Amino acid sequence: MNKPKISVIMPVYNCEKYVGEAIESVLNQTFKDFELIIINDASTDSTPKILKDYAKKDDRVRIINNKKNLRIATSLNNGVEEARADLIARMDGD
Numbered sequence: 717m718n719k720p721k722i723s724v725i726m727p728v729y730n731c732e733k734y735v736g737e738a739i740e741s742v743l744n745q746t747f748k749d750f751e752l753i754i755i756n757d758a759s760t761d762s763t764p765k766i767l768k769d770y771a772k773k774d775d776r777v778r779i780i781n782n783k784k785n786l787r788i789a790t791s792l793n794n795g796v797e798e799a800r801a802d803l804i805a806r807m808d809g810d
Contacts, residue, residue, distance in 0.1 A: 718778070722750040723799035726774040728809030729757040732766060735809045739770050739777070742807055748776075753798055753808070754792040755780045765810075 724742055728735055742752050754767055755773060764781065771777040780798060782791060796804060 720749050720795035720801045722747075722803045722805055723801040724805045725755070725792060725795035725799065726752065726807040726809055727755045727757055727795065728759065728767070729785065729788075730759045730761045730763060732759075732761040732763045733810075735763055735766055736770075737766075738807060738809050743770075743774055743776070750805075751776050751778055751800060752807075753775040753778045753780065753795045755782065755795045757782045757787070757791045762793050768774045768786055773793045774798075778788050782792055 726738065739752070754777065756764055756767055767779050771779050780794060
């Protein structure tokens with residue numbers, strides 16, 4: 717797998733209402749050489765299913781599932797550790 721130019725980090729927690737729109741806004745950029753790392757912070761709504769559906773459709777989407785809610789700072793740090801690109805961008809799930 718080639719190293720992307722940018723890693724976009726998106727922590728999410730119970731964002732079923734908006735997460736699809738947030739993901740679409742990243743995936744529809746004209747610049748395409750990126751990975752989207754979404755950290756699901758133990759969501760209890762339909763967020764995990766939505767994320768899984770996007771990951772199936774686009775191989776730039778990578779999902780990290782926290783087993784328990786670690787909050788935003790720890791989730792972001794975990795996403796940065798998983799990033800393959802030298803440049804990091806941050807996106808919210810809502």
